[in-house]
Amino acid sequence: MSDINPTSISIPTSAASALIGDPAKFGYVAPDGTVFVKTSTGDKAVGSYPGKSAEEALAYFVRKFEAVASEIALLAARITSGAMVPSDALASVKKLRDQVKEINAVGDLEALANSVEQLEPLIEGHRGAYEAKKAAAEAEKSAKRAQVLVEKEKIVAEAESLALSESWKTTGDRLKELLTEWKSAPRLDKKTDTDLWKRFSASRNKFDKRRRTHFANLEAKTSVVTDAKKNLVAEAEKLATSTDWVATAKAYKSLMDQWKAAGRGKPSDDAKLWARFKKAQDQFFQAKGADLEKREVTMTANLAKREELIIQIEALVPFTDVKDAKNKFRDLARSWEKIGMTNRDKRAALDARVSKVEEAIKSAEAEIWRKTDPAAKARAAEVVAQLQGAIDNYEKIAAKATSAGNAKKAAEALESAAARRSWLEEAQKSLAEFN
Secondary structure, eight states: OOOOOGGGOOOOSSGGGGOSSOGGGTEEEOTTSEEEEEETTEEEEEEEOTTSOHHHHHHHHHHHHHHHHHHHHHHHHHHHHTOSOHHHHHHHHHHHHHHHHTOOOSSOHHHHHHHHHTHHHHHHHTHHHHHHHHHHHHHHHHHHHHHHHHHHHHHHHHHHHHTTOOOHHHHHHHHHHHHHHHHHSOOOOHHHHHHHHHHHHHHHHHHHHHHHHHHHHHHHHHHHHHHHHHHHHHHHHHHTTOOOHHHHHHHHHHHHHHHHHHOOOOHHHHHHHHHHHHHHHHHHHHHHHHHHHHHHHHHHHHHHHHHHHHHHHHTTOSOSOHHHHHHHHHHHHHHHHHSOOOOHHHHHHHHHHHHHHHHHHHHHHHHHHHHHOHHHHHHHHHHHHHHHHHHHHHHHHHHHHHHTTOHHHHHHHHHHHHHHHHHHHHHHHHHHHOO
């Protein structure tokens, strides 16, 4: 068998591929069943295989040789690929060397030993390949670490940006997604991972604490709102059967204003309470509407009565006998008040027409009273007397001044008398109006 070249060692596909030529060339079986291997220093007994034929025994020890040869070839392949740490490869060489020294097998043992000795130079020859592969692996690992670091820092940064968010549902869901992303991301070194996790966890905890506080406060507020709305509903339900239409309608408006001012409660509670509130409100206003429909019929009839009666009332004007007109108006007014409810807008116009007639009668009464009032007549007579006395006095003064030759004084006195004479005429007219 030729020497095994370490640079061309490959993993055998069969036992025979590790040998050159006939296996019997390197060993044989003695008549007593002992198997011998041929070496340059002489034949060496390697063992026996009781109960088997000579061919089977020889093949067994050949396979042992092939097994070690395969290990050598495999180690050589790993060394040349750069996949094996040189120190580990040297340790494997030492182990194989010891194994070859003690091997009991059939094959070219010297070539096998030489193959082992060629492995150490092979290790040194391919150390560069190992270092290059190691460097490439380190570079790849470093690149992956850098990428993972970027991804995790991005996760942490987003979590920190969400810590003060008030979009509770959206942010909560997003933080869950970020946690899933964190868990699926590869690990970094312990310190870096721990530091980033602390930041990430702190942000999540901060948001969760704020969310719990928010909903606790909201629960407290909604509880107050719910209690307030329960009271409003109870009041609305009490009013549902009221027939005091105007006052109750105002009360419902007030309750509605209070409902709006109370704010939002828990959605499910709000919906139930609002349904009860609206049911009570609808019950009242439906009853009010039905009653109004009935009253519309009555008010229409009453309007016709008033329109008929207003003609009689307005027919009192003009009048010559105030007392008679007043008595007739009083009777018609009683009938007017007895008619009953009429449409407010239409009645207002009719009431204005009634008031106009009433005002005409009152004005006539006032005028009669003014003309028959003894005290007023006495005051008017007194004014006439005073003015007449003043005129007479000024005329006397004028006469004396003329006799004395004082024309200026006489003129002034006559002027004063003339002025009072015009006043006297008006006063006499007023006095003449009294009966």
